[in-house]
Amino acid sequence: MEKSARPRTALNECVKVVVRCRPLSEREKNEGYEEVKKARPEQKWYERLSTKTPVTNKKFDAPLQVVKVWPERGAVQVYNPKGQDKLFTYDAAYDCTADTQTMYDEMVRPLVASVLDGFNGCVFAYGQTGTGKTHTMEGTAEHEGVIPRAFRHMWAHIENSASPDVTHLVSCSYIELYLEDVRDLLAKDCKKLTIRGQELNGFYIPEMTSVVCKSAAEMVRVMRAGNRNRAAGRTDMNEHSSRSHAVFLVTVETAHRKTNRIRVGKLNLVDLAGSERQRKTGASAERLREASRINQALSSLGNVISALAENSPHVPYRDSKLTRILQDSLGGNSKTIMIANIGPASYNYDETITTLRYAHRAKAIKNKPVRNEDPKDAKLREYQAEIERLRTLIEQRRVVDKKPKRPAKPRPTPADNSEEETVSIENENILAESTIEQEKNKTEELEHQIRALEERLVQGGGGKDLLNNLNETQLILEQRNSEIAERKKREVEMQQKIELEEETATIVTNTFTTLQQEVDHKTQRLKKCLSKYACLREEMVEQREAHDSERRELEALQAALIAELRRRLLVADSFLPDAGRPAVLRARYNEDADVWELREHSGVEPLVSRPGRGRCGGAGAENVLALAPLPLPATTRPYPRRALAHQQSAASPVKKEAEMESVPVPRKPGGVRARPNTAHQRLGTAGVR
Numbered sequence: 001m002e003k004s005a006r007p008r009t010a011l012n013e014c015v016k017v018v019v020r021c022r023p024l025s026e027r028e029k030n031e032g033y034e035e036v037k038k039a040r041p042e043q044k045w046y047e048r049l050s051t052k053t054p055v056t057n058k059k060f061d062a063p064l065q066v067v068k069v070w071p072e073r074g075a076v077q078v079y080n081p082k083g084q085d086k087l088f089t090y091d092a093a094y095d096c097t098a099d100t101q102t103m104y105d106e107m108v109r110p111l112v113a114s115v116l117d118g119f120n121g122c123v124f125a126y127g128q129t130g131t132g133k134t135h136t137m138e139g140t141a142e143h144e145g146v147i148p149r150a151f152r153h154m155w156a157h158i159e160n161s162a163s164p165d166v167t168h169l170v171s172c173s174y175i176e177l178y179l180e181d182v183r184d185l186l187a188k189d190c191k192k193l194t195i196r197g198q199e200l201n202g203f204y205i206p207e208m209t210s211v212v213c214k215s216a217a218e219m220v221r222v223m224r225a226g227n228r229n230r231a232a233g234r235t236d237m238n239e240h241s242s243r244s245h246a247v248f249l250v251t252v253e254t255a256h257r258k259t260n261r262i263r264v265g266k267l268n269l270v271d272l273a274g275s276e277r278q279r280k281t282g283a284s285a286e287r288l289r290e291a292s293r294i295n296q297a298l299s300s301l302g303n304v305i306s307a308l309a310e311n312s313p314h315v316p317y318r319d320s321k322l323t324r325i326l327q328d329s330l331g332g333n334s335k336t337i338m339i340a341n342i343g344p345a346s347y348n349y350d351e352t353i354t355t356l357r358y359a360h361r362a363k364a365i366k367n368k369p370v371r372n373e374d375p376k377d378a379k380l381r382e383y384q385a386e387i388e389r390l391r392t393l394i395e396q397r398r399v400v401d402k403k404p405k406r407p408a409k410p411r412p413t414p415a416d417n418s419e420e421e422t423v424s425i426e427n428e429n430i431l432a433e434s435t436i437e438q439e440k441n442k443t444e445e446l447e448h449q450i451r452a453l454e455e456r457l458v459q460g461g462g463g464k465d466l467l468n469n470l471n472e473t474q475l476i477l478e479q480r481n482s483e484i485a486e487r488k489k490r491e492v493e494m495q496q497k498i499e500l501e502e503e504t505a506t507i508v509t510n511t512f513t514t515l516q517q518e519v520d521h522k523t524q525r526l527k528k529c530l531s532k533y534a535c536l537r538e539e540m541v542e543q544r545e546a547h548d549s550e551r552r553e554l555e556a557l558q559a560a561l562i563a564e565l566r567r568r569l570l571v572a573d574s575f576l577p578d579a580g581r582p583a584v585l586r587a588r589y590n591e592d593a594d595v596w597e598l599r600e601h602s603g604v605e606p607l608v609s610r611p612g613r614g615r616c617g618g619a620g621a622e623n624v625l626a627l628a629p630l631p632l633p634a635t636t637r638p639y640p641r642r643a644l645a646h647q648q649s650a651a652s653p654v655k656k657e658a659e660m661e662s663v664p665v666p667r668k669p670g671g672v673r674a675r676p677n678t679a680h681q682r683l684g685t686a687g688v689r
């Protein structure tokens with residue numbers, strides 16, 4: 001993505017928030033969760049939420065669902081086992097019966113239309129792992145997600161607006177954020193990329209692959225090719241869990257010949273990895289590192305959302321690469337839709353509430369979208385200028401070709417005696433012919449270049465190369481659909497307003513004839529205030545509990561990581577030869593690059609022999625696996641005389657360095673020094689629970 005100039009004036013527009021609740025999974029229906037057993041309430045709370053027959057857990061006969069969606073009010077109600085039910089309102093809410101088509105038509109279609117009009121847009125799916133983010137964004141062959149629908153929508157628009165005066169250029173890129181590395185999913189080796197960007201210009205990635213596409217089908221192919229490179233894995237919560245945050249970037253450039261203006265719309269389609277609890281996902285050692293990075297990035301995203309919602313003077317965008325990528329989408333030059341995915345199961349009550357709270361906070365974020373008109377980095381302008389330059393070059397060549405040329409020298413007759421002259425004339429003719437041939441080839445090459453550039457652009461009435469052509473009836477149908485969607489959206493807004501107004505109107509319109517009436521009324525208001533206060537207190541307590549539980553999770557994660565580290569260090573301590581230790585001690589962890597680096601070799605250390613051989617007395621590396629336990633190392637050694645020790649240390653710089661690098665060795669009473677600890681021992685009791 002190239003750097004684009006920041007527009008000057010913009011109207012504020014809030015981030016639109018949509019909640020989508022997926023159906024109960026088979027596993028959730030069939031398995032009995034201990035939590036459900038514990039939380040089984042005496043009151044028939046489910047009846048308050050739904051008139052339908054409750055889905056019950058077979059083993060415990062307890063209700064499993066705690067979420068009730070009110071699509072007509074854009075509200076989500078969550079049953080709270082400890083107190084009052086929670087109600088959150090959003091721009092739209094979809095229950096498990098709603099399909100992606102409805103959601104796209106009602107919410108995403110207007111945003112994609114804005115992108116085609118030169119605005120930046122972003123749709124991102126957020127939520128706990130296994131709640132349907134990938135299902136919503138990418139979908140499946142039977143249930144298309146938002147991304148392929150957006151492609152088809154774009155091309156339907158391009159095809160139908162095609163005229164000789166309008167030229168389009170559509171390009172796309174696909175990146176993922178895996179363990180804080182940005183990787184190019186469309187490059188052969190998925191090379192790592194660097195994010196660049198300034199506070200005001202948003203982010204850009206200079207070396208990102210950009211593929212020019214000419215149809216929706218081509219874009220889907222590009223997406224699938226990228227998906228094959230995406231990091232995915234299995235967890236207890238999801239069979240195919242995305243282990244990275246994926247961003248599909250589409251740039252649509254439109255040039256109008258009459259006005260000579262170019263509009264550039266950029267659409268970011270983001271499928272975030274899901275937040276996850278270690279105990280629920282059953283994360284194995286290798287998944288732990290992924291999980292901790294995923295949670296870290298999502299926690300930074302949560303902090304950015306909170307800071308923006310509270311109008312905080314500092315927004316911590318630079319805390320993670322994810323927030324840097326989403327910087328323009330949250331509080332910047334973009335129209336943004338956040339799709340908060342939740343599950344209905346009581347088992348996931350805490351995570352659902354956390355997602356709903358963040359989503360509610362995100363509603364307050366104000367963006368400043370403006371149309372990108374004639375940005376400096378428009379590729380279309382570059383292509384047009386290049387085509388123009390090549391055409392002028394060809395024209396110039398033609399003019400030169402048409403100029404009267406020196407006639408070719410006649411072939412020498414036998415009368416022209418000198419043989420030398422004959423050869424030189426022939427050579428000259430051959431040279432002239434080859435120059436003409438070269439010129440011809442060059443002109444052809446230029447024409448070929450023009451054709452290649454023109455092929456990238458979509459132009460002309462009727463759309464000669466265009467697939468998926470929508471006929472007029474389809475267009476009208478789409479227009480009707482979007483009108484209905486717009487009306488429905490307004491209905492939801494009205495309904496929310498009415499509910500709010502009703503609450504205040506009852507208070508305002510009350511006229512008091514007697515003092516007693518006024519007292520009653522004020523008591524009623526006070527009661528309402530008290531109940532609100534109680535709700536807020538309850539929320540505070542819950543937030544504290546959630547925070548504590550998150551802290552405990554992190555501690556558990558830390559303990560697991562330390563345990564893993566201890567295991568590896570134990571292996572290293574047992575198998576790494578003493579001679580190699582100084583080299584190991586030179587290794588330093590580079591936080592920025594997330595790699596271990598070996599400091600410059602001082603030249604005095606001996607070469608490190610292969611682990612296994614050093615200790616096993618010449619046994620092959622394969623013997624590492626079949627080793628009998630090593631004799632335990634001595635834990636004490638005789639106190640060396642000072643002079644001898646000095647000599648020894650002077651004679652062996654390697655040992656000196658090893659000693660300097662190691663942690664200070666404690667002295668044992670009686671002047672006997674303990675043997676230097678192994679790295680494994682140095683960790684002490686950290687991580688042991």
Ligand SMILES: Nc1ncnc2c1ncn2[C@@H]1O[C@H](COP(=O)(O)OP(=O)(O)OP(=O)(O)O)[C@@H](O)[C@H]1O
Pocket residue numbers: 021022023025096127128129130131132133134135136238240241242243272273274275341
């Ligand atoms: N609205 C829905 N209707 C039917 N099935 C759904 C729906 N949403 C999700 N699912 C199913 O739930 C499962 C998990 O969905 P998905 O992989 O999209 O979750 P996710 O949030 O992307 O998870 P992760 O964060 O681990 O990648 C899939 O089998 C998917 O088919």
